[in-house]
Every structure is written in C-alpha cells, then in structure tokens.
Amino acid sequence: MRRLLCVTALTTVLTGCLSASPAMAETGQTGPGWTACPADPRQECATIQVPMDYQDPAKGHVSLAISRIRTAKPETRRGVLLLIPGGPGNSGLSRPLTHGMRLPREVLDRYDLVGFDPRGVGASTPITCGLSSDDAHLRNFHPWPGPGGDITANVARARRVAEACTRVELARHITTRNEARDIDQIRQALGERKLSYWGVSYGTYVGAVYTTMFPSRTDRAVLDSSDDPDPRRVARGWLNNFAVGVEDRFPDFAAWATARESTYGLGDVRATYLALTETHPDLRAYMFQGLYSDSTFPLLAEYMRALRAGDPLPTIPLPPPDQHQNAVAVLTATGCNDVAWPRSAGHYARAVARDRLTYPLTAGMPQNITACAFWPYRQAEPATRIAPSSKVLMIQNRRDPATPYSAGLKMRDALRAPLVSVDAGGHGAYFANGNACGNDAVTAFLVHGTRADRDC
Known part of the structure; x- marks a missing residue:
C-alpha cells in the first residue's frame, strides 16, 4: 500500500551554511546556503x-530541513510553490520530486518547488515518543476499540502514549500555528515577499491558518482535500469524520471487488468485511488505508480473500519503525496542543457505542479516546478561526x-473560497486520485490566477 501511512523515506542528509542576504532585512532571518541533496542531486538542500x-525565543531554536528544485525557465518565474505535507507528521522533504515533478510543464516553468520537513519531523529537529512495538503498531495508529466496543485497552494505551510523548520539551511547541510561523520563516529565508503553496490533507489546514495569520504574504494557495476547520474541535473533529469518509468511499471498493468476483470471491463485500472483522480486527486498519487510492484496492481485496479462505496473507508494506514512531509523536503533539479534548473515559465510551451503530464500518474508532485525553499541557493559544481569503482555490474529491x-x-464556508468538486474517490485530488478536469482547473489557477467553482 503505497500510501499506507503517507510517510516518505527520510534518507536525505541535509547540510546548510547560513549567510546574510539583503532581501531578508525585514526580519533578520538569514538565507540558507544550498547544497546538492546527497540522496538525489536533482534537489538542493539546506537548513534554517x-x-x-x-x-519565548530564549528557549532556543530548532532546525527546519528544506529542499528546492528551481524552475528551468527563470524568465517566466512567478515565485515559490511551497509543498505543504499532510499528517500531521508526514515528511515533505522529497515532495519537490515525488509530487512536484508530476505537475505540468507550465506550472514548473513558473515556480521554484520547495519542500520541507515540519518541526519535529525527520530531517528537521525530530521527536519520538519511544513507544513499545505494540503501542506503535499500525493496528493501533488509530484507536480501534476492542470486542463489542470495549475501550479499556484504548484508555490504558492513551495514558501510556501521553506520558511517553511529553518527555521532550519540543512536544509542547508542535502546533499548527507554529508550523504556519515556521513557513513564514521559510518565506523570509528564501527572500520572497509572498508565497504560493499547495497543501494536501492536514496541509490544507496549515495553509488556511497561514493565510489567516499572514494574509498579505500569501500569493496563490491550493488547498487539496480539506477537513472541517472548526476551532472548537480541529483534530478531534477530523478523527470523528473518518466515519463519514469511509461510508462515502467503501461503495467504490465494493463495486470494484464485485466486478472481480471470479478473482476474489467476496460475495456481498460489505457483509463479508463486517463478518471478517469479528475474528480479524486488524483488517479494519488495513481497510481504512486501502481506501486512500484505487491502486490499493487489489491488495485489500486479496487480503480479505485470503482471510476468508484461510490462505497465507499477502504482505502489507509497513514504514520503518523509526519513521512510524516519529509520525506518531508529531501527530499526537499537534492534535493535543491545538485544542482541548474531553477528559472523561466515560465520554468516549458512550460516543463509541453510538458511533458503532451509525457507522459500523469503522466500529466506533473515530469517536474513541486518544492520548489527548491525558495531555498535561494547556493550550498556549486558541485554535485559529479561519478567515475568508481571496487567495485560495480548493479542490476536493466527493468520496474521500x-x-x-x-x-x-x-472549510469552503470558512474561507469563502471557490471549490473544484471532483467526482472521484480517494484521498488527494490534484494529479493524484482526481481527474483531468480538476487538474486543469488547479493548473489554470496556479498559472493564470483563474479562480472559480467547478464541478468535475
């Protein structure tokens, strides 16, 4: 599953020497000294x-790893297109290659592509919770309840994760608002008056917060696959919304598998899935990740077929343990620092019981307890109330x-921004799981500034 955790290998070693640049005089931020990235010389790398x-700047500094591919046509250059990764906790350092280089030539001619690892991630100053192999296992990445919706094990695990993830001081300072501030530091280091950016998934919320905090420094912003930015809930609401998303998307997989009944023999695909999870609960985690892209349908279907037949199971690709530990730490810190979560275990038990009845495919997981119920830190500042922006174009698949x-x-209501609605399934639309119509609409915005609602 190529998008199993949406984390990228962190193999690039970054070096950076800082030198003064007159373009940075507005804030005193120094410009990075770029060197070829050892892992792939098509990218330049640096740190700031x-x-x-x-x-409280006296507490010291952390490093941000950044990467760049400059436009091959400087005479048509508009500026920088920053690629904001999702997660929270995903690496963005390789995105100028993995995402940027699949963009059409007319976009590449106008922008330098810039990627970065957010604070706490990968080649930037990283954090880890040092969790046990069981607590860090993929099956526990999301809080799937036990048999019958029991959350006893989830409560104990949430408490352990909270205790482990708050041992490092940096964990207190990983927030969406701080990531937006970090992005503005990147802008200054690059010597740019404004930034254009393409945020995907959680990166859309980061982008919306950035344009709210720094509206005059935003050029053209693409928000691809957004969630509800309700400042009372943010990450808690995003978790809750998984139940809706799976119900929207699962019929695509069911129809695909039914059309291949002679290969997989799953019968009533929904009923087969629900029956299999009674005895093989790990299937739930693989199902959720398997819905991210049509390209992962065959592995999910084969996994279900093998479970049903008692055959050897196909191998599910997993990220290296250190990357997964890092992703869990940043995800936890961001979600818990951004907003207050209910503290009562009883609150979650009741919510899980209700959700299981309404959304059986996700078995109550989206309402379950997390480490944030035991997070010891208070919010340093309120979550951002997203402001309307005339700089944003949104794109969204209808079955994500x-x-x-x-x-x-x-998110569209908060931003009052035009939305390209794509009749497709999967997570990520622009040159990912969308269609040519949606791709053309976003490209026209990045190249010409054309910004309009459109059904694709």
Missing part, C-alpha cells in the same frame, strides 16, 4: 533555524475516506 517557542466532502464544505 527557527525559535522553538515563538512566545480521510477528509470527506461534507467536511471540506465547512
């Missing part, structure tokens, strides 16, 4: 330093398992 705590279309409409 940013405050760990913007409210992770950021459902109905939630994306809430």
